[in-house]
Amino acid sequence: MLLTIAAWPFGLAAEPAVSGVRAGEHLSMTRFVLDLSEKIEFQVFTLANPYRVVIDFPEMDWRLRPDALGAGKGLIKGFRFGLFTSGTSRVVLDVGKPVAVRKAFLLSPIGQHGYRFVLDLEAVSKEAFKKSQGKAVRPKPESAALPVASLPKNGEKPLIVLDPGHGGVDPGAHSRAGLLEKKVTLDVAKKLKKKLEATGQYRVQLTRNRDIFIPLRQRVSISRQAGAALFISLHADSHGNPKTRGASVYTLSEKASDKEAAALAAKENKVDIIAGIDFTDTDPVLTDILIDIAQRDSLNSSLNFANLVVKEMGKVTRLVRNTRRSAGFAVLKAPDVPSILVEMGYLSNAREAKLLRDNSHRNQLAGALVKAVDRFFDGRKL
Ligand SMILES: [Zn+2]
Structure with missing residues (x-):
């Protein structure tokens, strides 16, 4: 049995409208329903502390x-809703205990009902919750995550910030012949910028245009302040074993991200951290929760993008085993920008150093990244 709680009358608006919300209990299930004016995409996930x-x-x-x-x-103990970021509206259901999303789907109009979003929740054990926590449930599993922060506004092209690793006093890794990582990363970033701009789909900004030292923290803030929709840090590593070769793609590991989110929250003006959230009447605890959510969202998007990069890079260069990795890179710690770090290869490996010196190989790497970026944004179109 479902129970109608409240609804405003319809008016005129271009955006999809939510006109009603209700919740009901059926056997062990709690069902949550939203009345919608039209068919829309959605994404559902669960979080702990609190559930x-x-x-x-x-x-x-x-x-x-x-x-x-x-x-x-x-x-469902409580319910909040509102604009999360430009382009994303968010519903947060407070649940008193661990739950699992049994079903989440959209119903087409029938009889007097219009489109409805339906979510079925069931209580589960803490262990079962841990397994499903943070995993997104979407209507179409093949589609990429819905937009998170910094989506282009009003048809504005998304901004991609490219971060050539190292620079200035910090040369990064080097090959035996003296090829410097900082030079490789800047050149690939410049090539990538050209190619991305040539598509007509993106705005592109570099964290550095020349051989200059930029602290990691500053690279992150450049990307956040510019309102990046995507951040790509470019590197070329070295290894103690000269035989080690192959490219790899990194995302931020979850553990480090939580700590970073807390530090950010304490340090910075919280309104700046997640654009689009009105903190004026929210308490600090909720603010921290929202930062946590934003970081989880951008992590999901980062993982999506990293997978696409691995796929495309694998076509033009050798990859290391377990090529998609995660770690606590400071440069990936913008809570609201999907960010990845690409190690294009090992300068300590003679064959790879030769490739990384080669202009056409650099162009191929940049071309692969363009394809991955294209696929990432295609998947995010609503
Ligand atoms: Zn590096």
Whole structure:
């Protein structure tokens, strides 16, 4: 049995509208329903400490009262909604205990009902929750994650920030013949910028245009302040074993990201951290939660993008085993920008150093990255 809680009357708006919300209990399940004006994409995931279910939609017109769900129902103890970032509307369900998303789907209009978003939740053990935590449930599993932070506004082209590793007093790794990482990374970044701009789809900015030292922290803030939709840090590593070769792609590891999110929250003006959230009437605890959510979102997007990069790079260069890795790179710690770090190869390996010196190989690497970027943004179109 479902119970209607509240609804505003319809008006006129270009955005998809939410006109009703209700929750009900059926056997062991708690069902959550939103009435929608049209078919939309969504993404659902769960979070712990405290237990929450998060649903992301494209930007929507919320015609609901803030107290629309009242005291909640069944497993749902509370309910918040609103614009999360430009382009993303978010629903947060507070659940008192570990839950799993059994089903999340969209119903087409039937009878007097319009489109409906339906979510079925079930209580699970802590262990079962841990397994599914953070894993996104989407209507189409093949589609990439829905947009998170810094999506282009009003048809503006997405901004891609390219970060040529090292520079100035910090040469990075070097080959035996003296080829410097900082030079390789800057040249590939410049080539990549040209190719990306040539598509007409993106704006591109470099964290450095010349041989200059830039602290890691500053690289991150350049990307965040510029409102990057994607951040790509370029490197070419060295290894004690000269036989080691192959490219690899890194994302931020989750553990480090939590700590970083906390540090960021304490240090910076919280309004700046996640664009589009109104913190004026939220308490610090909630603010931290929102930062946590944003970082999880951009992590999911980073993982998506990293997978695409691995696929495309694998066509033009050798990859190391377990090529997609994660670690606590400071340069990847923007909480709201999907970020990856690409190690294009090992300068300590003679064959790879020769390749990395080669102009056409550098162009091939840049070309592979363009393809991955294209696929990433194709997957995010609503
Ligand atoms: Zn490096």
